[in-house]
Amino acid sequence: MFYGAVAWDPWLIVAQIVCLQCLYYITLGSLMSILVGPRVSRMSLAYFFDFxxxxxxxxxGWCIIASFFLSSIVGAGFLVYLVERAKKCLDFSATVYIIHLFICFVYGGWPSSITWWVVNISCLAVMALLGEYLCMRRELREIPIGRFRSNV
Structure with missing residues (x-):
């Protein structure tokens, strides 16, 4: 979708990062409203950013963890359409979680919970590896050339 012929396009990269980050938080919010919403009296940003x-x-807490893992799986699907290259999946996945770490730091201080670190590093690995796998499958599909042949 966003992949172009130009090798270095910083505006394209920034647009991909912004789109991926927004889609990640939209997915996380949707999943948290489904899994966590019925369990709490009021949803707040603490469920997103407080370690x-x-x-x-x-x-x-398990519902929050499940929301993070499911959003990383959906995020891998977003990588297929936004990034389109397997070799870039780790970079974009790491960028999503580094930005998330920064927002968490600003919101509630440095995350001191080992559970938070394990969950987020595991989600980063799931998003990057699954995204690379799905992108490689897409890159290795056969190119249909039958429709371009002339009937002679």
Missing amino acids: ATVTASTVT
């Missing part, structure tokens, strides 16, 4: 909410000791 203390990512915990394995409560059912709500």
